[in-house]
Amino acid sequence: MRFGIPKETLYEEKRVALAPAGVDALVRAGHTVY
Numbered sequence: 011m012r013f014g015i016p017k018e019t020l021y022e023e024k025r026v027a028l029a030p031a032g033v034d035a036l037v038r039a040g041h042t043v044y
Contacts (some may be wrong), residue, residue, distance in 0.1 A: 018019045 013036060015028045028036075033043050 012044065014044045 013028075015026055017023075017027075018025050022029070022044075036043050
Protein backbone atom coordinates (compact mmCIF):
# COMPACT_ATOMS: atom_id res chain seq x y z
CA MET A 11 0.00 0.00 0.00
CA ARG A 12 1.22 3.53 -0.68
CA PHE A 13 0.88 6.27 1.92
CA GLY A 14 1.19 10.00 1.30
CA ILE A 15 2.11 11.98 4.42
CA PRO A 16 1.46 15.73 4.04
CA LYS A 17 3.95 18.11 5.58
CA GLU A 18 2.87 21.27 7.39
CA THR A 19 3.05 24.29 5.10
CA LEU A 20 3.56 27.13 7.57
CA TYR A 21 6.85 29.04 7.54
CA GLU A 22 9.49 27.29 9.68
CA GLU A 23 7.05 24.44 10.43
CA LYS A 24 8.92 21.13 10.75
CA ARG A 25 6.22 18.76 12.03
CA VAL A 26 4.79 16.01 9.86
CA ALA A 27 1.57 14.06 10.22
CA LEU A 28 3.44 10.83 11.05
CA ALA A 29 6.44 10.37 13.34
CA PRO A 30 9.62 8.83 11.87
CA ALA A 31 9.07 5.69 13.96
CA GLY A 32 5.65 5.28 12.34
CA VAL A 33 7.16 5.66 8.88
CA ASP A 34 9.80 3.06 9.75
CA ALA A 35 7.14 0.62 10.93
CA LEU A 36 5.15 1.05 7.71
CA VAL A 37 8.23 0.60 5.51
CA ARG A 38 9.33 -2.50 7.43
CA ALA A 39 5.86 -3.93 6.86
CA GLY A 40 6.40 -3.55 3.11
CA HIS A 41 4.50 -0.32 2.47
CA THR A 42 5.74 2.72 0.54
CA VAL A 43 5.61 6.13 2.22
CA TYR A 44 5.84 9.37 0.22
